[in-house]
Amino acid sequence: MNFLDLLAYAGIFIFAITGAFKARTYKMDIFGAAVLAFVTAYGGGTLRDLLIGARPVSWVNDNIALLLVLASIVITFLFQLNYRQFRRTIFFTDAVGIGLFTVTGIEKSLAFGLNDTYAVVMGVITATFGGLIADILCNAVPNLLKRGELYATACAIGGVIYILLKKIPLEHHINLSICIIIIVAVRIYSKRKRLSLPEI
Template sequence: MDALQVITYTGVFVFAVTGVLKARTKRFDIFGAAVLAFVTAYGGGTIRDLLIGIRPVNWVNDNLAIFIVLASTIVTFFFKMNTNIIKKVIFLIDAFGIGLFTIVGIQVALRSGISSGYALVMGIITATFGGLLADVLCNKVPSILKPGELYATACLIGGSLYLLFLNYDFQSDVSMLIGILVIASIRIFAIRKKLQLPRI
């Protein structure tokens, strides 16, 4: 198992947990939580694969990935926390999750022969569209559209930095780690300092 697969499965677990925690705030049953976990973990990657023509999409025939989603659902379902703690945990997990999936999306796109600019777009889609679909299913305004979130912006900055490192042949594993940490840090800092892009 190479570094990209490790990051991919870590991201799947992180986003699946985020999905289950979101389901808990809406008082879903365990089946609904599993569906939301799957959508959160695989929604962005599925859209990416469809856009760049990967067949079958990433989760088809991947038994380990399905097991990770189910295991995260069961573990999180029995791990009880109060609502305020859940919200904080969702935020922290999601911050690192979008970092993980941005790098994964970029790597998958580059390996499929996509140019760097569009690979960055694919990374942002991979990181954000699963959460977007999950928020829609929960009847919430998606975080990517809310002011003061810097959700996709964090992915854009960290992903661009990662591509810059690749262009200068910086060590791959270190580049991935730096990209992930930059994305998570920007996301956390933006929320704590209430930073936001100019409004229309």
């Protein structure tokens, strides 16, 4: 396992924690929390795999995935963690996480023959639709679709730049890092400046 894998698992873990916190907000039991943690972490990649035709979906037989979700539930439950205590950590780790997920989604989609445009679409879906599905399971209007901070937009910007940089001979790790830095920067900047997309 290299540094990139570690980073990916950290991202997944934070996604799972976010799902567990959401479950608490909606007063679910620990089974519901496990479902929400899993869906938040893996829902976007699952939808991407279904759409591009990868089968089985990516997490099947990945025991580490289940362990991470389990750990997120145990920690959230035992220590009665809540969102406020870790707001900054979650915000930052989540931003790195969606950066990684965007790139992973783009690369897998390209490997399945998608063109650049649709690869970016799938990158954004990979990074952001897990939270959307979790919101639906909570019977809430998905945050992703409402006016707020730039979230999917940040992924889209990072994804487009990643695809463009692939055209010039640039080492993968550098390109990936640039993409993540851009997404984190857009996230921070949009939060500071209270930027958001206009309502339709």
